[in-house]
Amino acid sequence: MLIKRNPNGIDLPFPSEITPREVVEGRRAFLARAAATAVAGTSLWEMLQREALAQGAPAQKLAAARNAALSTTENPTSFQDATHYNNFYEFGTDKSDPAENAHTLRTRPWTVQIDGEVKKPVTLDIDRLVKLAPLEERIYRLRCVEGWSMVIPWIGYSLSNLIKQVEPTGNAKYVQFISLADRAQMPGVRGRVIDWPYSEGLRMDEAMHPLALLTVGMYGQVLANQNGAPVRVIVPWKYGFKSAKSIVRIRFLREQPKTSWNLLAPEEYGFYSNVNPNVDHPRWSQATERRIGEGGLFTPKRKTLMFNGYNDVASLYTGMDLKKFF
Structure with a gap:
């Protein structure tokens, strides 16, 4: 030896x-x-x-075929920027807070309760929810009401797939999304920034539109905690706060649901909150936007596109005064 x-x-x-x-x-x-x-x-x-x-x-990988027909051809925002510049008040009000604090979120076990005006109410665990329909990758623009935007490759499937499974009744006119509000896991919930739990909603025809995405991943992997793990919605033609994160309940309702930001400041945050460059926020213009990660401080801003560039949804609002129903 x-x-x-x-x-x-x-x-x-x-x-x-x-x-x-x-x-x-x-x-x-x-x-x-x-x-x-x-x-x-x-x-x-x-x-x-x-x-x-x-x-x-890197987190757990999540395979999904690209849906080119519903994807923008713009270059995606870097993963670092997309996961470190966030609004998720359950983990803090600064843009860096979610990335710093969201490690406390436990995403297993996780269930989503679906009830209200449906024939088949059900509670689904996250693994069953992920497998409910084939996953797709869609590169969507995300525009936030504060005036910044990103381009993110999300992974999920059209929310309509889930809606059809539970068979809404003829009385179901709206869909409400309720997020987790756990003081033990979410330090921001210990404060009173808004009336917890976070609540958002869509009209039924909006929720059924193919672009409305039930989202479980991003950048080829499961959702990062700070981006709304393990399940959220993405409604790309609306301002970002309409896309509820860390969902634990989906309710089908006869009446328009009360939503968090609309309750807090109805003159600033309308129920519809479609991206509209012609309707300013009371404290700033919505005519232009800053793309995160694009150039430096003096890079010219982009012009904001009506419906964030997703003009296929315009027919949902035929005959509506979008300055009144903002």
Whole structure:
């Protein structure tokens, strides 16, 4: 047997064979965290997902074919920008807060209750929800009411697939989305920025439009916590706050639901909230927008497009005064 010896003749391991101290301590810390998660009832998978999020590592991959017909050809915003410049008040009001705080969100187990004016009310766990219809990747523009925009490759399927499964009755005129509001997981919920839980809604014909996306992933992987994991909606022709995140309940209603921002400031946030460059927010213009990650501070702003450029939805609002129903 070949025995390796140090040049000085003493039978000690070579420096290259010694496990670095930080690695040993890292392993010990990992085992300690694993033991703690077991006591707390958290799975090892969840712990790994949280640590991957905190370290900026890729999350679980999610395969989906590109739907080119419903995708913009614009270059997507970088993953770093899309996951580190967010509005998600359940985790804080600054744009950087969600990325810093959302590691506390537990996305397994997760269920979505679907009820109200439907023939087949049901509660679905997230895995069943993901498999309800073939997943597609769609590159959508996202325009926020504050005047900034992104282009993001989302993964999901048309919300209409889910709606058809539960068979709404003839009384169902609106769909309401209710987000998780857990003080233990979401530090922002401990404050009173809005009346929790977060609530949003769509008219039934809006929810049935093919562009309305029930979303479970982005950039080829599962949704990042700070982007609304594990399930959200994306309504690309409306301002971003209409696209409810971390959904736990979907209700079908006869009457228009009360929605969070409309309740808080009805003169600023209308129920419809379609992207409309001709209707200014009371405190700023909506005529232009700043694309996140595009150039520097002095890069010219883009002109805001009516319906965010998704003109196929215009027929939904025929005969409506979009300055009154803003």
